[in-house]
Amino acid sequence: MTPERVDLKGMSLERLERFVAEIGEPRYRATQLASWLYEKDVTDFGSMTNLPAALRDRLEVEAAACRSKLVASERSSIDGTEKLLLEYEDGSRIEAVILEDEERVTGCVSTQVGCRLGCTFCATGAMGLDRNLSAAEIVEEIMALRRHAAPRRLDNLVFMGMGEPLDNYEATLGAIRIANAPWGLGIGARRMAVSTAGLVEGIRRLAREDLQVNLAVSLNAPTQKLREAIMPVARRNTLPKLRSALQEFVEATGRMVTLEYVLLAGVNDSQEEADALARFASELPCKINLICYNRIAGALYAPPSKSKADRFLRRLRETCPTVVRRLSRGTDISAGCGQLHASRDGPGERD
Numbered sequence: 001m002t003p004e005r006v007d008l009k010g011m012s013l014e015r016l017e018r019f020v021a022e023i024g025e026p027r028y029r030a031t032q033l034a035s036w037l038y039e040k041d042v043t044d045f046g047s048m049t050n051l052p053a054a055l056r057d058r059l060e061v062e063a064a065a066c067r068s069k070l071v072a073s074e075r076s077s078i079d080g081t082e083k084l085l086l087e088y089e090d091g092s093r094i095e096a097v098i099l100e101d102e103e104r105v106t107g108c109v110s111t112q113v114g115c116r117l118g119c120t121f122c123a124t125g126a127m128g129l130d131r132n133l134s135a136a137e138i139v140e141e142i143m144a145l146r147r148h149a150a151p152r153r154l155d156n157l158v159f160m161g162m163g164e165p166l167d168n169y170e171a172t173l174g175a176i177r178i179a180n181a182p183w184g185l186g187i188g189a190r191r192m193a194v195s196t197a198g199l200v201e202g203i204r205r206l207a208r209e210d211l212q213v214n215l216a217v218s219l220n221a222p223t224q225k226l227r228e229a230i231m232p233v234a235r236r237n238t239l240p241k242l243r244s245a246l247q248e249f250v251e252a253t254g255r256m257v258t259l260e261y262v263l264l265a266g267v268n269d270s271q272e273e274a275d276a277l278a279r280f281a282s283e284l285p286c287k288i289n290l291i292c293y294n295r296i297a298g299a300l301y302a303p304p305s306k307s308k309a310d311r312f313l314r315r316l317r318e319t320c321p322t323v324v325r326r327l328s329r330g331t332d333i334s335a336g337c338g339q340l341h342a343s344r345d346g347p348g349e350r351d
């Protein structure tokens, strides 16, 4: 793609309408283009047979529609979770995951190539940030998951893959709106969740969007000191600020938030920490997901024993009825929480 070519895949219908108006075409061409791009999954303008030949020729020269290459896929023999390694035109690679059960198919979506937040338990954080994905690239990633999941319908999305979605706010929101739109991918907003490491400004901004998406926060520590030690992002986005942004989100959207808590042996799994977590969650409409840590290569941490994790859960349940222990999926193929990583050179080291 030459730099002057405009990528149509990340465009809203309104933006497509402006684009077709600028090139002297009637407005309905935007709907036709959206249908080819999102519903029919066609990116070759020459094949868009209901467009006039002159327009097809012009689009070939002036426009583009992002398409990724599926470099590899790997399926868990334990639970059928599937991890895709996708490559974009510039050689950047990301991982995306399909989680299936009898009721639903969920896509776990990456929003950045790497991540700059450096959470100490995360394989992506160890890569650093290479670059943001564009809205077009995120939409294409979701479409690659949809292609791969077929004939089953991809009906849930979690923005929980590589990267911090709220650190790439515009592109992520642009992709969410296209994924949600009836002229786009038609996935209900309530079936999407944005997972953040706790970027307070991003949470406040998301609260003001007219969107019914769910919010999950990767909390992982109930005290400021501990959270700073394992998640550097907590230095600026302190727990009191995070707590008040979450309250604001709940009040603005009427939606409960999810607190994700990864149990790290000997780090955040004591009874005192269970109590501190309960205090953080008290009076906040929320549910808590407890997840046992997934080991990554060169890891600083280990998962707690089953009995320790059970004790933490029991203690928390005394005051927080909405806590659930979530099973991590796809851990045998490094597709579990915090395990995703990819590079230009290859699928990356596996543990």
Ligand code: SF4
Binding pocket: 115, 116, 117, 118, 119, 122, 123, 124, 125, 126, 161, 162, 163, 164, 196, 197, 218, 338
């Ligand atoms: S947990 Fe999320 S925010 Fe933290 S380093 Fe990993 S990808 Fe980035």
